[in-house]
Amino acid sequence: MPRRPPPSRRRAPRQERAQATCDAILTATARVLLKDGYEAASTNRIAQEAGVSVGSLYQYFPSKEGLVTALxxxxxxxxxxxxxxxxxxxxxxxxxxxxxxxxxxxxxxxxxxxxxxxxxxxxxxxxxxxxxxxxxxxxxxxxxxxxxxxxxxxxxxxxxxxxxxxxxxxxxxxxxxxxxxxxxxxxxxxxxxxxxxxxxxxxxxxxxxxxxxxxxxxxxxxxxxx
Amino acid sequence: MPRRPPPSRRRAPRQERAQATCDAILTATARVLLKDGYEAASTNRIAQEAGVSVGSLYQYFPSKEGLVTALxxxxxxxxxxxxxxxxxxxxxxxxxxxxxxxxxxxxxxxxxxxxxxxxxxxxxxxxxxxxxxxxxxxxxxxxxxxxxxxxxxxxxxxxxxxxxxxxxxxxxxxxxxxxxxxxxxxxxxxxxxxxxxxxxxxxxxxxxxxxxxxxxxxxxxxxxxx
Amino acid sequence: MPRRPPPSRRRAPRQERAQATCDAILTATARVLLKDGYEAASTNRIAQEAGVSVGSLYQYFPSKEGLVTALxxxxxxxxxxxxxxxxxxxxxxxxxxxxxxxxxxxxxxxxxxxxxxxxxxxxxxxxxxxxxxxxxxxxxxxxxxxxxxxxxxxxxxxxxxxxxxxxxxxxxxxxxxxxxxxxxxxxxxxxxxxxxxxxxxxxxxxxxxxxxxxxxxxxxxxxxxx
Amino acid sequence: MPRRPPPSRRRAPRQERAQATCDAILTATARVLLKDGYEAASTNRIAQEAGVSVGSLYQYFPSKEGLVTALxxxxxxxxxxxxxxxxxxxxxxxxxxxxxxxxxxxxxxxxxxxxxxxxxxxxxxxxxxxxxxxxxxxxxxxxxxxxxxxxxxxxxxxxxxxxxxxxxxxxxxxxxxxxxxxxxxxxxxxxxxxxxxxxxxxxxxxxxxxxxxxxxxxxxxxxxxx
DNA sequence: TATGAATGAGATTTCATTCAT
DNA sequence: TATGAATGAAATCTCATTCAT
Incomplete structure (x- = not known):
């Protein structure tokens, strides 16, 4: 029984602000992945780069995996x-x-x-x-x-x-x-x-x-x- | 200035037994990499699989990087x-x-x-x-x-x-x-x-x-x- | 000096609707406590179960402690x-x-x-x-x-x-x-x-x-x- | 199917030193539980109280649960x-x-x-x-x-x-x-x-x-x- | 030389709570 | 009043590496 792939998104942003945050996070992910590679790219680091708190990151993406998957x-x-x-x-x-x-x-x-x-x-x-x-x-x-x-x-x-x-x-x-x-x-x-x-x-x-x-x-x- | 590539071996094994240990470690590395992938393959796990202590592993290889490189x-x-x-x-x-x-x-x-x-x-x-x-x-x-x-x-x-x-x-x-x-x-x-x-x-x-x-x-x- | 017990209610609900919300929250708390136990029962989860926003929950109860105490x-x-x-x-x-x-x-x-x-x-x-x-x-x-x-x-x-x-x-x-x-x-x-x-x-x-x-x-x- | 209870111990200490560490950790756990209660008792805090590193704690006990269970x-x-x-x-x-x-x-x-x-x-x-x-x-x-x-x-x-x-x-x-x-x-x-x-x-x-x-x-x- | 106990920085993730809208 | 996005401290746990024995 193959495990169902985990979702790459946690919840859809409803407000505009949320969508912007979401985008900022994805873009920051790309930037950090570029600079540091996957392993060295910590979620805290990504959040910082995106200018948001880790909490926000995890509001939209269920895990580091999910985040990268979404990107x-x-x-x-x-x-x-x-x-x-x-x-x-x-x-x-x-x-x-x-x-x-x-x-x-x-x-x-x-x-x-x-x-x-x-x-x-x-x-x-x-x-x-x-x-x-x-x-x-x-x-x-x-x-x-x-x-x-x-x-x-x-x-x-x-x-x-x-x-x-x-x-x-x-x-x-x-x-x-x-x-x-x-x-x-x-x-x-x-x-x-x-x-x-x-x-x-x-x-x-x-x-x-x-x-x-x-x-x-x-x-x-x-x-x-x- | 590009960093000099780190050595993949720490010391050349002199004795036969040492060579055998060295091989065992490399083979165990392959086995563990296969089973668990790179990230999940911990040096302790590899040492265990090879039937030696972590200490021994580090006697032959300077780091996890070096170990994998050697393999x-x-x-x-x-x-x-x-x-x-x-x-x-x-x-x-x-x-x-x-x-x-x-x-x-x-x-x-x-x-x-x-x-x-x-x-x-x-x-x-x-x-x-x-x-x-x-x-x-x-x-x-x-x-x-x-x-x-x-x-x-x-x-x-x-x-x-x-x-x-x-x-x-x-x-x-x-x-x-x-x-x-x-x-x-x-x-x-x-x-x-x-x-x-x-x-x-x-x-x-x-x-x-x-x-x-x-x-x-x-x-x-x-x-x-x- | 024993600390004064914190209040379990923030403000008494004046209107009927407010009372209903308040009850809904308490009932939801009971439901979530049942299902997940105290630790896993997050205030967000409880608010969701009650069909209100966290903000509303905190309008009626000063803290998770207060909420549980009230229940x-x-x-x-x-x-x-x-x-x-x-x-x-x-x-x-x-x-x-x-x-x-x-x-x-x-x-x-x-x-x-x-x-x-x-x-x-x-x-x-x-x-x-x-x-x-x-x-x-x-x-x-x-x-x-x-x-x-x-x-x-x-x-x-x-x-x-x-x-x-x-x-x-x-x-x-x-x-x-x-x-x-x-x-x-x-x-x-x-x-x-x-x-x-x-x-x-x-x-x-x-x-x-x-x-x-x-x-x-x-x-x-x-x-x-x- | 009831899940098998997770083990409370990770590995048996072989050397004397290890046994001493193990005991110290359990005793520290009791002390910290007393002082702070279960929730506030963090594993880092317990390790500190025992005078060892968190790593050591996790070498002997698989989780906070396991630690408390052992105690x-x-x-x-x-x-x-x-x-x-x-x-x-x-x-x-x-x-x-x-x-x-x-x-x-x-x-x-x-x-x-x-x-x-x-x-x-x-x-x-x-x-x-x-x-x-x-x-x-x-x-x-x-x-x-x-x-x-x-x-x-x-x-x-x-x-x-x-x-x-x-x-x-x-x-x-x-x-x-x-x-x-x-x-x-x-x-x-x-x-x-x-x-x-x-x-x-x-x-x-x-x-x-x-x-x-x-x-x-x-x-x-x-x-x-x- | 070999062992394995010990280290501790650092990673991911959660969640009570706040506050701009 | 109500909403829910945002916060960020803090918790658990891992693992490459060292070093006393």
């Missing part, structure tokens, strides 16, 4: 909304064009506040430990799937779900790691090209791989490439 | 050695063959003890916070670079370093995420094919993404898309 | 009134008849709401700590004393005050403990008989303790002390 | 042992003699440290809330039962268990309340006589009560006494 939710909801908004006008574009645009968007979203992105990214496993399922990943997955589905016929992969997994996982990792480890790449237009090459090379209809894959393709490829 | 080092050193060992006989193989073999190896290494892999994976950002540079990533990077360098001429990417980054990051993320989130993929031979398709499709010499790639294209594209 | 007073005042009402018609009854009737009444009062009785009973020491003297015990004592005084001549005990203490204390304890620990006894008519036997055996004129109680002293003492 | 156990175990020791030589004495001796012992035990007795007495309901069954009450009950059983034939009560309940509850309450509320009675030999009169009058073979009890006795009594 995460806010952050990811925004990111997902952005992504979706960016995706819509691309539906009718040619795949390469759309792909590059998407990659640029992913990067630009992460670059906006790289440190916060990184901190929250590192919190994901912890949230999993807390029993929170990653609904945003699932929604992202579904968005990308819906984007690719209409073009399925022209693509090489036969298993759409797996293709989405491969694409989302690899592109996400590349963008994230670039932000984290190679900020120089972010200024480099050729990086986008390379990520696009990875994605498009993977999706493209022409057979490319070899030896053990579906018979005839393999043969053709072997001849073609080696 | 990490042991683990990654082994992983890297395995990887290197697997890489050597593949030097002379055709790329697709070698690539599939490598992917299989990465997966099998992670599958061996998936939970431990995951726990240690999640510790990486923490170690970074501690000021430890990820030497193993760098060495992995160099290994892959050395593997690809001789074939550079036949590959599409023009920037070898970036290509290595793209490959290592994406393949690693795919294998890791599969172990974590989609264990069903691990049993599925087609998953290896897809990852291989991603890698090979990225590396292959023929242009594929149409519109983009090498120098002039970029210019054209800029005109086209922006 | 206690209400409860004991009612209990005492009941007891007194029951006592009046028994004044002219033979002692055994009256005694059984009283015991039955004590039991039935406690059985009415055993949990509340128990909770409030357990609060008595706390109230003592708060410096509140137990006026209701004193009034109960006086009632029983007044009940026994007219029959003093026919009773064995020579010290009326002590006899009242012995009777009240033991009967009260028996009834309370039965409600708490042996609810089965409450259904058992023979329990009433046994308690009555205890009380009547204690009060009866014939000497009984034989062997050690110095016989003649009794007579002398009567003269000397009462 | 209670120690206290009641001693009291019970004393009582049992006093009971043995009385087995062969005439009932009135034995009864007076027992009452004197109960009083003297409580008088030894009246405040501590009172504090611990008031903690009993709390322990019940914690799910701890009152084993010592049960053992006391059995001791008294074993004491009365051989004389059952000569006693009035027909239900031995109920008789034990009546005796233990009333005598205990009288002694306790006297210690608490009427310390003057403790100096007064006639108080012991009255309590003995209560107990012996209850137990004595001669019929005494009336109207509704077992038929013939009732009749006789009515004639005799009223």
């Amino acid at each position: 995460m939710e806010r952050h990811r909801a925004r990111g997902l909304a952005d992504f979706e908004a960016g995706l819509v006008p691309l539906a009718s574009q040619p795949l390469p064009v759309a792909m590059r645009a998407l990659i640029r968007q992913v990067i630009s979203v992460k670059r906006e506040d790289p440190k916060l992105h990184q901190v929250l990214h590192e919190l994901i496993p912890r949230m999993r430990q807390w029993g929170l399922s990653d609904v945003y990943s699932q929604r992202l997955f579904r968005l990308v799937r819906a984007f690719l589905a209409p073009r399925f016929e022209e693509l090489r992969p036969q298993n759409l779900d797996m293709a989405v997994f491969v694409l989302v996982t690899s592109v996400e990792a590349l963008c994230h790691t670039a932000v984290t480890d190679r900020p120089d790449y972010l200024e480099d237009e050729s990086f986008v090209e390379e990520v696009a090459a990875l994605a498009l090379g993977y999706l493209r209809p022409e057979a490319v791989t070899a030896t053990s894959a579906p018979p005839r393709r393999v043969a053709r490829e072997r001849v073609t490439r080696m | 990490m080092e042991r683990h990654r050193a082994r992983g890297l050695a395995d990887f290197e060992a697997g890489l050597v006989p593949l030097a002379s193989q055709p790329l697709p063959v070698a690539m599939r073999a490598l992917i299989r190896q990465v997966i099998s290494v992670k599958r061996e003890d998936p939970k431990l892999h995951q726990v240690l994976h999640e510790l990486i950002p923490r170690m970074r916070q501690w000021g430890l540079s990820d030497v193993y990533s760098q060495r992995l990077f160099r290994l892959v670079r050395a593997f690809l360098a001789p074939r550079f001429e036949e590959l599409r990417p023009q920037n070898l370093d970036m290509a290595v980054f793209v490959l290592v990051t994406s393949v690693e993320a795919l294998c890791h995420t599969a172990v974590t989130d989609r264990p069903d993929y691990l049993e599925d031979e087609s998953f290896v094919e897809e990852v291989a398709a991603l890698a090979l499709g990225y590396l292959r010499p023929e242009a594929v993404t149409a519109t983009s790639a090498p120098p002039r294209r970029v210019a054209r594209e800029r005109v086209t898309r922006m | 206690m007073e209400r409860h004991r005042a009612r209990g005492l009134a009941d007891f007194e009402a029951g006592l009046v018609p028994l004044a002219s009854q033979p002692l055994p008849v009256a005694m059984r009737a009283l015991i039955r009444q004590v039991i039935s009062v406690k059985r009415e709401d055993p949990k509340l009785h128990q909770v409030l009973h357990e609060l008595i020491p706390r109230m003592r700590q708060w410096g509140l003297s137990d006026v209701y015990s004193q009034r109960l004592f006086r009632l029983v004393r007044a009940f026994l005084a007219p029959r003093f001549e026919e009773l064995r005990p020579q010290n009326l005050d002590m006899a009242v203490f012995v009777l009240v204390t033991s009967v009260e304890a028996l009834c309370h403990t039965a409600v708490t620990d042996r609810p089965d006894y409450l259904e058992d008519e023979s329990f009433v008989e046994e308690v009555a036997a205890l009380a009547l055996g204690y009060l009866r004129p014939e000497a009984v303790t034989a062997t050690s109680a110095p016989p003649r002293r009794v007579a002398r003492e009567r003269v000397t002390r009462m | 209670m156990e120690r206290h009641r175990a001693r009291g019970l042992a004393d009582f049992e020791a006093g009971l043995v030589p009385l087995a062969s004495q005439p009932l009135p003699v034995a009864m007076r001796a027992l009452i004197r012992q109960v009083i003297s035990v409580k008088r030894e440290d009246p405040k501590l007795h009172q504090v611990l007495h008031e903690l009993i309901p709390r322990m019940r809330q914690w799910g701890l069954s009152d084993v010592y009450s049960q053992r006391l009950f059995r001791l008294v039962r074993a004491f009365l059983a051989p004389r059952f034939e000569e006693l009035r009560p027909q239900n031995l268990d109920m008789a034990v309940f009546v005796l233990v509850t009333s005598v205990e309450a009288l002694c306790h309340t006297a210690v608490t509320d009427r310390p003057d009675y403790l100096e007064d030999e006639s108080f012991v006589e009255e309590v003995a009169a209560l107990a012996l009058g209850y137990l004595r073979p001669e019929a005494v009560t009336a109207t509704s009890a077992p038929p013939r006795r009732v009749a006789r009594e009515r004639v005799t006494r009223m």
Whole structure:
């Protein structure tokens, strides 16, 4: 029996003042997480940074976990909304064009506040430990799937779900790691090209791989490439 | 001024018995990390699991950080050695063959003890916070670079370093995420094919993404898309 | 210097509505005390249960102490009134008849709401700590004393005050403990008989303790002390 | 499903020093409970009073609850042992003699440290809330039962268990309340006589009560006494 | 060298109470 | 009068680390 995920909010703020407090707390949480990391970020410290008392913090959030969860939710909801908004006008574009645009968007979203992105990214496993399922990943997955589905016929992969997994996982990792480890790449237009090459090379209809894959393709490829 | 990374070992064990104790502690650390996660893994608990006193633990390791670092080092050193060992006989193989073999190896290494892999994976950002540079990533990077360098001429990417980054990051993320989130993929031979398709499709010499790639294209594209 | 007992009420409710609120709060207090016990019963929780805001609660009661004290007073005042009402018609009854009737009444009062009785009973020491003297015990004592005084001549005990203490204390304890620990006894008519036997055996004129109680002293003492 | 009572001890002290610490903590607990009562007695305060750090306290006791429980156990175990020791030589004495001796012992035990007795007495309901069954009450009950059983034939009560309940509850309450509320009675030999009169009058073979009890006795009594 | 008792700073969380609206 | 947001002192408990034995 999986334990029900604990709520991330304790009570909805009714008055304006309360909403402001609530926001201030979340923002302060982000700031403190950035500066000190999750462990060193004490609730007292966060409250202080938000300019409220700890009591207020606990009036709106049931625990440190809940607080961080709420921040995460806010952050990811925004990111997902952005992504979706960016995706819509691309539906009718040619795949390469759309792909590059998407990659640029992913990067630009992460670059906006790289440190916060990184901190929250590192919190994901912890949230999993807390029993929170990653609904945003699932929604992202579904968005990308819906984007690719209409073009399925022209693509090489036969298993759409797996293709989405491969694409989302690899592109996400590349963008994230670039932000984290190679900020120089972010200024480099050729990086986008390379990520696009990875994605498009993977999706493209022409057979490319070899030896053990579906018979005839393999043969053709072997001849073609080696 | 970046702080000098603290040592992960306090004193090298001289006697055999000491070495055994040291190993026992590291192994216990892994066990406890698995069971309880990093935060809940107290040094007292680890010592108990190892069958020694906390005092002894602190005789061999200067701190909890050091202990975890040492475990990490042991683990990654082994992983890297395995990887290197697997890489050597593949030097002379055709790329697709070698690539599939490598992917299989990465997966099998992670599958061996998936939970431990995951726990240690999640510790990486923490170690970074501690000021430890990820030497193993760098060495992995160099290994892959050395593997690809001789074939550079036949590959599409023009920037070898970036290509290595793209490959290592994406393949690693795919294998890791599969172990974590989609264990069903691990049993599925087609998953290896897809990852291989991603890698090979990225590396292959023929242009594929149409519109983009090498120098002039970029210019054209800029005109086209922006 | 003993601190003056703090008031249990802040302001007397003037309007009817206010009286209703006041009652609602007290009733809610009882409910919450029952459910959660004294410590877990927070004033916010009580206010919520009463359907008012904490602010209102503090308009009628100066503190949590005062709130609980007021509840206690209400409860004991009612209990005492009941007891007194029951006592009046028994004044002219033979002692055994009256005694059984009283015991039955004590039991039935406690059985009415055993949990509340128990909770409030357990609060008595706390109230003592708060410096509140137990006026209701004193009034109960006086009632029983007044009940026994007219029959003093026919009773064995020579010290009326002590006899009242012995009777009240033991009967009260028996009834309370039965409600708490042996609810089965409450259904058992023979329990009433046994308690009555205890009380009547204690009060009866014939000497009984034989062997050690110095016989003649009794007579002398009567003269000397009462 | 009743929750298993939590342990009152965390780990048994192995070294002498540890035992001393453990004792010091328990003694300090008693001292602080006396002075401040349960609520105001903070674990930090207790540790300070014991001259150790809080950490040490929590090394031996798992919680404040556990700490108090352990103190209670120690206290009641001693009291019970004393009582049992006093009971043995009385087995062969005439009932009135034995009864007076027992009452004197109960009083003297409580008088030894009246405040501590009172504090611990008031903690009993709390322990019940914690799910701890009152084993010592049960053992006391059995001791008294074993004491009365051989004389059952000569006693009035027909239900031995109920008789034990009546005796233990009333005598205990009288002694306790006297210690608490009427310390003057403790100096007064006639108080012991009255309590003995209560107990012996209850137990004595001669019929005494009336109207509704077992038929013939009732009749006789009515004639005799009223 | 090994042990494990002891330390104590510091973390999370609660709740009686106040007071601006 | 009523509301409920805000306060903040204080309580319980943990755990990395030290050091006397």
